[in-house]
Each structure stands twice: as C-alpha cells, then as structure tokens.
Amino acid sequence: MTFLQGSMDKLAHRWLAALALALALAAVLPLRAQAQDNTGPVYDDILQGFADSERWLTYSGDYSGKRHSPLTQINADNIKSLRPEWTFQTGTTTRGRGFETTPLVDAGVLYVTGSNNYAWAIDARTGRAFWQYRRNLPSDLTYGASAPVNRGFGMLGNSLFMVTLDAHLLSFDRRSGDILWDVVLADYRQGYAATLAPLVLDNKVIVGISGGEYATRGFIDAYDPTTGDRLWRFNTIPGPGEPGSETWPDDPEVLARGGGGTWMNGSYDPELNLIYWGVGNPNPDYYGDLRPGDNLYTNSIVALDADSGELRWHYQFTPHDLNDWDSNHIPVLADIEWEGSLRRVVMLANRNGFFYVMDRVSGELLLGTPFTATTWAREIGADGRPIVLNDGSKGCLPDPWGSTNFMPPSYYPELGLFYVTARETCATYVPEEPTLVPGQSSFGGVVFIDSEKGSGALRALDVQTGDLRWEFTYPSPTFGGVLTTAAGLVFAGDHEGNFMAFDAVSGENLWHYQTGSRIWGAAAMTYMLDGRQYVLIPSGTTLTAFALPVR
C-alpha cells in the first residue's frame, strides 16, 4: 500500500506537474506569440523609414520629410483603374477644418487623429474602427477653438503620442486607446494650443506649440516617451540678455509675448543628431511698432541638438514679419550634388513666396529664389536678407495664409524636383494697434483679401536653381499637400476636393477623383497590405483609401 500509495502520489504529482506545465504553456505561449507580434516599432524601425513597405511610422513616412515612397505597384500605366477601396467618416458633427492628419500604419492597423481631438485605430483593410478616442475639451479653448485640428500621431512601441487643443501631450496604449500619461505643455487659457504630429526619436518625443496670434511665447519641447517627463525646452523667443534678445525691444514683457509658435513638426538628421524646426510669426502679427527689430527666432528655421535642445544655427526668412508669414513648414532633408560636391541640405518653400536651399550642417544659404509672383521681394541680398521691394504700399502682397503653408511638399531625389502647392493671392494689410488681453488674439490689424485675384498651383521646382519645371493650376488658392512615389507619380489634393495623380517628369495629369470636400493641410500616405498598394487621402471629415482592383 505504501508503495502503491507512493507511486500513486508520484503519478498524481507527475500528472499535476504536467498539467501545471501545460497550463503554464497555454497561458504563456500565446502571450509570447502575441507580444512578439505586437510590441510595435522601435526607434531603429522609424530610422529605417520606408524599408518595411507595410509600415508608415512617422508623419512624413521617414525623418527626412521628403514624403517620397519607394512603392511602385500603382504606376502611370495602371493608375486609370485606381479606385476607392473604402471610406472612413468621423461620424461627428465636427466644427472646424476637418482632417489634416497623416495616418500611421503598422501591422494592418491605421492610427488616425481627427479634429477636436478625436482619434481612432482603424482596420487598414476595411476602414472599420477598433476604438475611438474623444477628449473632453474645456469650453473656453483659445487658439484651439479657432483651428480645432490635429496633424497626427507619433508612435513608439505600443505607445502613441498626440497633442491636444488644450495644449497637453498624451500617451496612448495603441491597442486599447487608453491614456498612459497626460502632461501639460502650456496654459491654454493664455492662447496656447497644440496641433502637430509629435516627432518620436530614440527615447524622446519632440513637440511644438501653437498660439502665435496670442500674447504667447513659443517653444520646442522634448519628453520622455515612458514617463512623460520633460527632458528639455527650447524657447523660440530669447529671454532678456540671451542671444537674439538684441533683435527685440529691451523689455521683458515684449519678449514674454513675442509669439514664435512651433506648430508644425520638424525633421531629423540622425547622423548630425540635429532636429530642424520652423518658427512662426511674432505677435502682434500685423502691427510691428510694439516690437522693433528682427524679432528672432520668429519666421526662422532652427537647428537644435536633439539631446540638449541647444541651438546650433538658425536662418530667418522674414525679418520683422508684418504679414503673419509663419515659417512652419516641413523641412525637407536631402543629400544633393551642389556645385560639384555632395551637400547635406535642408530645403523648404516658404510662406513669404521664396524657395530656399540651405546647408544643414552649417546653415549656409545656398539658394533663395521666388517660386510665386510675389512682389514683396524678388531676391535675397548678399547679407542673406530679403531685399524688400514692396512692404504693401505698392499694391497687394501674398495673403496671411501665404504663398504656401504647412501642407507637406515632396522631394523626388532621382529627379531633383521639389513639388509644392503654391498660392497666388492679393491682400492689403491695415495694421492697427491691438489691445493686449491674455487669452484673446492680437493680430494687430485687418487684412483685405481680393478673392478675384486668387489662384493655386502644383509646382515642380528644380532644386538646383528653383526654376519652375512644370505646373498644374487650380481655380483657387489651395491647401492640399503632396506625396511622390518611386513609380514616377505625384499625388496632390486641391481646394475643390480633387485628389489627383501626375506624371512627375512631365506634369501630365493622369488621374483624378472628386472626394467631395476640400483637401486642406493634408497630404496622401501609402502602404502595402496583402500585396496591394493603398493610397490614403484625408478630405473634409472623410478618409478615403484607394487601391487597384484585385485581378
């Protein structure tokens, strides 16, 4: 009995052990398998940019801001049969400008932000939502009420990052849409808000701030992706005595409300470890007598050390701006042949009507030339400053929305062409001394826009000279962005709601689709799924996915 008892015990023990092991394996194995699938992109993945055709992991697709995808399944020969695969509608009675976002995609799931701080995880095959997030926004929003938009998520691992109209930065669990942490960037009651897509680097989430129409002071911040702790802040308006303060009146109050919003995301050069970021208008926008001087670093691009936030160099496009020509553009980084040698450059088309190429190591200006018919200035002087010909007293200037704006351009490296949405407009500025009230905008004047004289165009610029290679004109000034693909295609959207494809070399229009609402501030993105290339365009409150028919 004892023996039997013992062996029974042993047997039972064995069984129990086996059962326990089986249970443990059953519990652990699927979790491990799932974890392997779902840990999300790491910094190296974002660094690889377009290497994985089924992913789009950062606002422009990669850190360079080129928005140039290597995908070629959709090409000039088959694009005639490109058709909508699905549409996603926000289903909200959204006030404001609608979608300005670039969706991110990973493992068949799209992560999409909408206006009024809605957000979704969407099945990239069908357009069906996994989850929806809606932020309870305060009723007394300031800048966030006038432009209740959002440009997209940042992503790292299983975390998503989104800024809000009440000037917070949120971290989400991308599987559930749950909030992991929530930090305040600035006091929205003063006029601050945030709308950009966070730029995620190795262990850093970089964001900027909106509100230059209010008595605010702009900044660029870096946060710890895990804890939400702030790592550094770069103030775009210097403090008293700091470098750059000599370009302002000697008055701490003026500096404290100097404006200089940083409301569009920047680009990143991992080798130089520099981030490139645009800075917006000084405040008040149109009335300059309260702020004599160049007003650094407004209307500039700044190159910052990504680890410390320290300023390496800057270039100011519009000194002492009086026209609200924020310089919040996507800086486009490329390595190009320049006068016989390879130069690392940063390029952008500016709201002031000029196209610029700069050495991104030193900040040296290589090219600055008009890409519109602007009469404000026609050349940059030897001192690097624009030679202003018309301050507005000799007829109209480009309107405050500018000769282009934050809508992403695209650069096609093999062709050396920069594609930009150009706006030809005519505005008269009437400055008026503003009353400065915290939380109320202080434009400092009025602008009269002659709507009859407005038009838009998609322009292809030769980056060596800034010369116009081709253009496609639109009936009105347009706010749609641009995507290029290695198939020789340019995708663009216009104010009338058309989503279009062009031959990148000739400019021939190859295809168009009327989306039903203006394409404003958004550019297309593209990815592969199930062996098919999808192209997505946000328009109004609808996201439309296009693909070629299955054979």
Place this chain on the structure above:
Amino acid sequence: MKKYSKAMLSLVRSVTWLFSITAVMCVSSVQAQQINPLESDPRAARAGGVLFRSQCATCHGGDAKGITGIDAPDLTSIWAAEGTTDERVFQTIRNGVPGSIMPAHGFTDPETWMLVSYLRSVAATGATEFSGDAVRGSSLFLSNCSRCHRVKGEGGSLGPDLSQITSRRSAAALINSVREPSAVIARRYYPVSVVFEDPGAGDGGRRQRVQGTLKSEDAFSIQMMDTNQQLRAFMKADLLEFLRESESLMPAFSRTDLSSAELEDILTFLQSQL
C-alpha cells in the same frame, strides 16, 4: 515702450467702460434678452468693430463681407434675411454654427452685444425711400427684368433674386447695376461661354456655343446655368473653348432704354414687395 503704455492705457479705459456696461446689463438682464441693451450707445459699434477685426476678420474679412474659399458668409447682408434679430445674431456668436467652421465663442454678454452693434452698423441697407409709381414699376419689371430676376417667387433665375434687394443695396448701387451691370458682377453670376462639339448633332458632330453664369468650377469641370436657365455641366477636357466673359449677361439699360423715372418706378415696386 511708449506705445505699449498707450496700449495698456486704452486697455484700462475699455475695461473701465466695460464695467459700467456690465452694471447696466445686470439691471436689464431681468428682462428677456431680445433687444440689444447697447443699441443706443454709439461706442458699442466702435468697440465691437475692434473686437470684430481681432477675433472675426480672419474668416469673415476685415470688411465683414466674407472671404471666398472660407465658408464664412458676408455678414453685411444677414439682416435682410427673414427672421434675423439681434437676439439670433447674439446666439449665433455665442453658440457657433454646429457642423460648420464657426465655433462657439466665450465673449462676455456685453462683448457679444458690441459685436451685434457693430454688425448692425455695417449692415448693407438701402434706407432710401423711392417715390415712383409701384404699379407702373410692376409692369415695367415684368417686361424688362422678370425673365431673369425673381421677386417673391415669381420670375427667372439667371440673375439674382431681387426680393430683398432694396433693403441691402443703396439707391446709387442699384441704379448703377442697372445702367452698368458689368461694372460689378455678383459671385455665382460670372458670365462664361463654352464651345464644344455636340456628338449627337449628326455626322462628325456640330460645334455648339453655350452661354451662361458660372456656378462652380474645379480643375476638371465647370457647373453653370445657361441662358435658357438650365443647369449644365461640362468636363474641361471636352471643351474646345472656355471663356470668362467680362460683359454681364444682363443688358445695360441706358436712359433711352429706361428713363430715370421708369427706373424709379421699378425700384419703388421692388420696395413695395418687401
């Protein structure tokens, strides 16, 4: 520095003034807020104008006449629409327009009433009293204008509906648009003509010209009303010609076509239809 002090001073002044208004508001808020409590205060429209230019002009334009391309209407003509009251304008500013770009605003009551006062002050009104013969004007309108213009549901629609026109335009502007209709052409009535081959018109097609007013346009298509008042749409690629005309489709009425007295009669008729 000096300027800044001046700005602060004016801020202090306006705040003081706001206080006095707030006091008035407290007294009158017992009654239903249907009328503008600041209506008789000429400073209200001025202060409302300052507020308007800083808070509203980005979308509605510095002159409140709207900006093409932004869905923000011409606010100088809102008062002509039936049912527009101070109270309703107040509520629209306060609550915004759901589903549109117009947000709710956190202005205080006095600030909102100031904006209402300002909008009243820029209202496009024709205060003129016409003193012609409305009956004669009626038959003149019928024979000269009603093929293209509508009054109270009667008439054509190639040109704008004139039902409320005398309350929105000054006498001078009205007379000018009859004598020189091409000088200022209203949006959505721009004259255009298109030429195309009509494939259904026999061998090899037949060249057709269609005139009308442009209703809408994008990079690829146009939408128009032709002179027969039919809505027509064309793909630009199918057109041999697409011309934007400078001459309005409305004929210019000289004094021999229509005497000053006859024109006065027509305007009197239009006013009698309000």
